[in-house]
Amino acid sequence: MSAISLVPLAGLPAVHEGHDLAALLTTAAREAGIELREGVLVVCQKIVSKAEGRVVALASVEPSPQALAIAREHERDPRHMEVVLREATRIVRRGNGVLICETRHGFVCANAGVDLSNANEADQAILLPEDPDASAARLRESLLAGGAGPLGVIVSDTFGRPWREGLVDVALGCAGLTPIDDRRGGRDWSGRPLEVTATATVDQLAAAAGLLMPKDAGIPAVWVSGVAPWGEGRLAETLRDPETDLFR
């Protein structure tokens, strides 16, 4: 294995609905001296959602009685809680001021991924993309059409985890790469057959890029070179089947 490098893409303007993300990222890459070729572009969910218009002005939201009750209990904005409930298919856990939800995509995360930070304006909620795999695929197609590639694209977000403190970046969607590196059937260095060795490369890439994307740094994308996880998988395939998930 040879070295991997991670380079931040900074200097993007505030992203609004209808903006051409591929063009903005291509410009940012050029200014950083990066050729978007043979690597993976990790893009934070927030600018993808903004470009797709997945933004709700809280002033337009009428909280339901359930949202009002949850907001009261957890000292939150009831309009925020209303948007969370609309995005959630299920409340998985509730307590300590945290609402862990399952989203329509099948993600399990705080507030169904609905976030008030890094919005363009006060009192705006940013929702997850409708279909983050499709978002990644569209962005990748536009980048390829603009002369980039071959490359993979990951749309990432920061999620909390059970049992351990602190958020870690994970992938919400991907295109042009194999999300899971499945070496079951392979052998370890001593020749013993490997039993359970399917690595979530896509999440390792998202976590690596997250090192350069603290929420107060204004860095919405990171270019990862030295990796070649080429393939055509979708992130959605890596969500556990609820039937066999021991933690539903």
Next chain:
Amino acid sequence: MSAISLVPLAGLPAVHEGHDLAALLTTAAREAGIELREGVLVVCQKIVSKAEGRVVALASVEPSPQALAIAREHERDPRHMEVVLREATRIVRRGNGVLICETRHGFVCANAGVDLSNANEADQAILLPEDPDASAARLRESLLAGGAGPLGVIVSDTFGRPWREGLVDVALGCAGLTPIDDRRGGRDWSGRPLEVTATATVDQLAAAAGLLMPKDAGIPAVWVSGVAPWGEGRLAETLRDPETDLFR
């Protein structure tokens, strides 16, 4: 933020109890042209455990009736299951051929971290280090004494996650760095106060290094430069308090 680079350290010999890991890693770094200065060395748990003698010959293990029952049910080696039960304080979930345990350290992982792959000999089980923070601290002290530094050290392992397929590398122990980058009280790029933004830098580093450490590659350590999470935290501090953990 500037770029981050990840470089694999290969070519270590098979590690046995009593080996001087710091000396082996220093040699591997020199051969890779790396100066162990101003970066983080991520070392896989397995070579740390081997150097510390945390290895059990299965031939010496007498399975208890509970281990025999679990092994029968899940089609596993009863001696392996016996070692797992000895390392576990609690079985968290059981099903689909998987035994999710809480370890004495407070980690929640498959088989209490007891693994049969990448052992030096057949029919050996490798246990997690007794105190991975202490392991990291000892290794760091030896590296500093040998002329390296300043640097951080992480002992990592691959764990599965609820809800998502695929393993991801996480930290078991650390030294010389702050495991959680807590920006609560800070502001986002638009000036809005950040609510819940404590990032598990230590796990992002472990996951990033994991990209270069697939289990069949024989790469037991990765040098990460371009990061400066200096501090004196312990990984153990980042395990959630069971009292407030919604997923115990």
